Amino acid sequence: MTKNIIGIDLGTTMSAIAKLNELGTPEIIPNSDGERIMPSVINFSDNSLLIGMEAKNSAADDPSRVAKEFKREMHNSDYRFRVDNKEYIAHELSGMILKKLAQDASEQIGEIKDVVITVPAYFKENQRNATMEAGKLAGLNVIAIINEPTAAALFYSKESNIQGKGIVYDLGGGTFDITMTQTNGNNIKVIASEGDSKLGGVDFDKVILDLIKEKYKDQTGGELCSDAESVEEFSLMAEEIKKSLSKKPSLKKKLRSASGSATVEISREEFEEHASILISKTEMLLEQLLDDTDTNPSEVDYVLLVGGSTRIPAIRESLKSIIGKEPLNAVNVDEVVALGAAIKAGISMGELQPAAVSPGIKSGLSNLVVQDVANHSHGTIVVENGREKNVIIIEKNTLLPCTEEIRTSLMHDDQTSVECIITQGEGDDPDYVDIIDTYHLTVSLGAKAGEELRDIYSYDENQIMHCKTIHLLSGNYAESSMHLKAGKSSTQVENSGGNPLDEFLIE
Template sequence: MGIAIGIDLGTTNSAVSVVRPTGVPEVLRNKEGDTITPSVVLFQSFGGADEPLVGEQAKRQAAAFPEDVVQYVKRFIGDPTWRFDASSGTQYSAEEVSAIILKRLKEDAELALGEEVTDAVITVPAYFDDARRTATAHAGQIAGLNVLRVLNEPTAAALSYGVEADANGTVLVYDLGGGTFDVTILKIDGTSFEVLATDGDRNLGGFDFDNALMEYLNSRLVEEGAPDCLDDSSLTAALREKAEYAKKALSTVPKTNVQFSAEGHHYRVPLTREEFEECTLSLLNRTEEVIADVLKAAELTWADIDKVLLVGGSTRMPAVRALVERISGKSPELDINPDEAVALGAAVQATLAGDVEVSTEQVGSKATIEGFLGGSVQISDVTSQALGIILYDAEGATFNHVVIPRNTKVPCTHEQNTRTLLDGQNALDIQVTQGEDRDPELVTVVGTGELSLPAYPKGAPLKVIYAYDVDQTVRVEVIDLTANASLGSFNIERVANLRPEEVEEAQRKIGGMEVN
């Protein structure tokens, strides 16, 4: 058996890690020598065949070749309509682009370890729905990995923190990455990690802070006589790069100069940290609202929170730390690397889930996972999305009925009584949803299924049993209450995800591709 790795597949950056035979979790360096790989793909065509370039070199060419570069694909994972049209004429789904990034990470890990990598745990935002989780697992399969588990990012960070420090207590994880944001509250007791509540915003991250700063800088440049950069894809890409650099600079210094060239003219825009924080204040306020919602869902106050973990590169912004300290009255923990914690925790989970031998001998002063060995780790998670079913009311109109509320502990089951609608009805069609709204138009149908029924009169009683496992996979069983017998069970057929034959086709497509 090959080595099991942990992968933080991020919106803007990704990382891969492993637990060494000594029991020490470690983030691996890529072939450029960096621990972080930008989640950017440049599609290059040679002789009609695509040879994608992944990482820092691809990111540097985004301004020169904006039409050939894919960034932030994580925001589209699980969207069956999204496609990228490469200049070669080949189309790529979000799963396939993600698989290209994962393939590069897998190859980098094999280069660093000198061994074949077969298994992986891949992390996702805690609030990701069924379609996005399944699509992430498919991306791993397409990349040639056996996906042991799709793990929530805050849980992974907590695992990493549990290795490094005395983590016992109630912990709030504030995870602001490049493209996503979520908040999770966990209760940690030794090797027990119990998630109490989670929520997030899939369209809030460093990318959005960059966008806000881009718009501000663009207005300043236009005032100086520059063209509107947002009307030109190359200038937009160049300005995005400048905005990102300025944002990072202002995390360590109070002011900076943004140098920009357009149409043969050079411009300089002085920028202060206060100006940046003012133009991004509404985004920061959105994170505060999510925190309040999660505390309410967990039925806790700040007085009940023992520690706060900041995860994700975007938490390096001083305004984030200031916000957390202001609303909580607590200083965030410093014993955690916001860029590496998720990947390290994924490696811990991969080691626990895989058939991996780890020494229990302490080596040097580095923390090991010795205390996590022997099957003692317990991770209790919750549903990040409400699970429901489409029903008919007395007038025949459809509505969404929540079966399993958000933040219910998993695994779990729920029973729902229903009746046949027609005389001689010969089938029961089931549409499973994720979302809390009663209006079917405002929730997501994640899967459908059908079971045959006996020819009973209208109103025959049925019982539908829903099972939700730790990977948030849904299984449905229908009981005929007239005959007191099971009519059968099935896994929900996911409408937003690739079919098995499509995954196999994508494996052949990406597997034979040279990724640099």
């Protein structure tokens, strides 16, 4: 029996869901309000959740009840959104977004269960695990995770027949990724990625907000944003101004606040001047990517744009000045990631459940193959000459899936336990890498210093790590599969691990 083939772009500010039709072509599924992309915003209203554009537009009424931009906190075990004496962590809130998308889509096309969800290329291990956990909370079976730029490249490749070496430039609402790919026929191979998980459209919005606050104060002597409600109100206005300045050189806005009214004019030129630091950050990461891959800009065959913030003219001009060619404009930059995720879902379902994929979809995908890379190095901490050192086992930009190993040894006679530390990051200084998991290997009594240990790291297509340490003489081993370690909310603790999404009606 065939199933719905579904891909989801779980975004910081906007999300979307797509399916594969019977010909293997991806299509966006609008939500219950007819929106093709939905704001990733939640308004907690009594025992129901208002999610999407209405929640976004109501944020100024009572900001304390509105959760947004929580995707940026997927790594943060201390993050809590507090409302009605309850707490929610980032992946729980993300689960609410996913449940809304799936709920609305299922009303149109039937049951939705197996999905592919996208993540920023520069997401770390705990963020990827948290995303998968969000899917589980939403009642979904996450068959794969795919990097957002890779999903976009997959869609562009299928729809535009791109060939050669290219750059996927993904400036979304909250994150920035830049990825180099090599496309040959139906084979898409990721070469390398760079990124910043705290750089996106909301940061450009803040530039506009700061500008209008300054202009208002110059005219009235007062503060434009005097409370949380006014911050939300004028943040929405700043976003609209940013979008307008992508189409026109300047515009005027009438501002009303406690200190009176003022009409301010904002030009594209002054916006771009004030946003130059943000644009410079993207340029530095692009230059780093070119340097890491030993690529001359003239060797780049195409540039693909992803994310609404790539509509900012200065972004496109910056790209053209470095690469020397115009980016492709063949697709909707807001939808391309979800569409690519649906294609990835078709590929994954064809491998996992071939009977669930219709002949038309199998034909439409025509043996597409996508290979991603490890976006961060992974290793372990060892002691050499009395000092701790981070030893990289899987290097950044290694093609996936992969398995690598190193040999270490026991430090002392009669050692009974080995602390196995999994690290993520570059360099050999333990102070500059993240410890993402620790597990312990028990060693038999009578062990001698110098007996060999074997550390085996496997990294799968979802960029989820599986680690195993073996004491070779005894055969004893310990392992870790990087289960979620993003923290528990008080809601989960009180309910003994119950699903916090079950208590709400989602609208």
